[in-house]
Amino acid sequence: MLTIRPMTPADVGQAEEVAAAAFSGLRQAQHLPSEERTDESIARSRARMTHLVGTDPGGSWVAVDGDQVLGVALALTRGGVWVLSLLVVSPSYQDRGTGRRLLERALAYGDPAGPGIILASPDPRALHRYVSAGFSLHPSVTAWGTPRRRPRPAPGIVTVGPDGLAAALDEIDTIDTKVRGASRRPDMEANLSVPGARMLLDPGRGYALVRRGLVLTVAALDEEAAGRLVATALAEAPEGEPAELGWITGTQQWAVRAAAEAGLELRVRGAVMVRGWARPPDAYLPSGAFG
Numbered sequence: 001m002l003t004i005r006p007m008t009p010a011d012v013g014q015a016e017e018v019a020a021a022a023f024s025g026l027r028q029a030q031h032l033p034s035e036e037r038t039d040e041s042i043a044r045s046r047a048r049m050t051h052l053v054g055t056d057p058g059g060s061w062v063a064v065d066g067d068q069v070l071g072v073a074l075a076l077t078r079g080g081v082w083v084l085s086l087l088v089v090s091p092s093y094q095d096r097g098t099g100r101r102l103l104e105r106a107l108a109y110g111d112p113a114g115p116g117i118i119l120a121s122p123d124p125r126a127l128h129r130y131v132s133a134g135f136s137l138h139p140s141v142t143a144w145g146t147p148r149r150r151p152r153p154a155p156g157i158v159t160v161g162p163d164g165l166a167a168a169l170d171e172i173d174t175i176d177t178k179v180r181g182a183s184r185r186p187d188m189e190a191n192l193s194v195p196g197a198r199m200l201l202d203p204g205r206g207y208a209l210v211r212r213g214l215v216l217t218v219a220a221l222d223e224e225a226a227g228r229l230v231a232t233a234l235a236e237a238p239e240g241e242p243a244e245l246g247w248i249t250g251t252q253q254w255a256v257r258a259a260a261e262a263g264l265e266l267r268v269r270g271a272v273m274v275r276g277w278a279r280p281p282d283a284y285l286p287s288g289a290f291g
């Protein structure tokens with residue numbers, strides 16, 4: 001019989017497999033090219049889960065039949081902002097109400113009247129679930145590809161290395177609190193420990209977390225600073241590797257322009273779902289994993 005119980009670190013291995021199978025099934029159903037599963041991507045996914053089970057045990061749930069994990073929900077709360085990091089059900093168990101039960105547990109973690117954000121896949125069942133839970137839907141695009149025209153790095157943007165990290169984390173806390181209502185320090189620290197990750201800082205104005213050509217999140221006090229950070233990230237993306245900039249809604253025209261100027265492909269994909277906010281904050285691209 002299927003039951004929902006708190007997730008523990010011992011579930012992480014199976015949970016990663018469920019997530020990989022669920023997203024692979026979705027890509028197949030939507031005729032999207034499959035994504036390569038590598039030792040590195042498995043390790044990253046497991047690290048993200050282990051991190052959240054540690055920081056937010058109350059938001060971490062699995063659906064199990066005996067000792068078999070069949071579904072996972074991971075939610076986090078930071079300073080009153082609730083974020084759904086992951087909701088997946090094993091393909092052969094989908095469409096039987098398991099996602100609903102997992103989401104109910106994840107939603108019960110945190111203040112149901114407080115702000116919340118979900119970076120939703122294009123799965124119609126996911127979109128239906130989140131709208132039914134009271135979130136408003138903002139369709140999003142992902143900008144992807146090898147830059148056809150490389151922008152110039154913006155002057156005054158600094159790359160933060162290990163030496164400057166402590167001071168930079170104080171600064172990004174201040175920026176995050178102003179932009180999105182709460183800092184996400186433990187998550188930024190965890191992200192920065194991933195090989196290849198670095199932080200671009202526009203002092204006093206904003207920051208972007210990047211890993212190779214992938215822009216993981218941007219938060220800035222104004223749109224010009226956000227655009228400068230994205231241009232710099234794209235300028236510095238490794239030659240011959242795809243760059244990616246995700247979760248861009250109609251609110252972030254500055255990001256659409258930056259992506260178009262660099263000649264990236266704009267692909268409509270998924271939605272940013274918010275609660276307690278009229279719309280996603282302007283000079284902000286959320287992190288898919290941590291809001």
Ligand SMILES: CC(C)(COP(=O)(O)OP(=O)(O)OC[C@H]1O[C@@H](n2cnc3c(N)ncnc32)[C@H](O)[C@@H]1OP(=O)(O)O)[C@@H](O)C(=O)NCCC(=O)NCCS
Pocket residue numbers: 022023026086087088089090093094095096097098099100101119120121122123124125126128129132
């Ligand atoms: C999204 C997912 C977690 C939902 O879990 P699930 O167990 O399949 O979902 P449930 O059975 O609880 O709910 C599905 C709901 O979608 C509805 N639904 C099914 N197909 C639908 C469709 N094509 N269009 C609209 N609604 C649909 C069902 O009627 C049900 O709603 P109801 O409870 O109001 O009747 C799961 O399908 C999954 O793992 N998908 C792939 C990974 C993914 O995209 N995860 C979301 C990341 S944000």
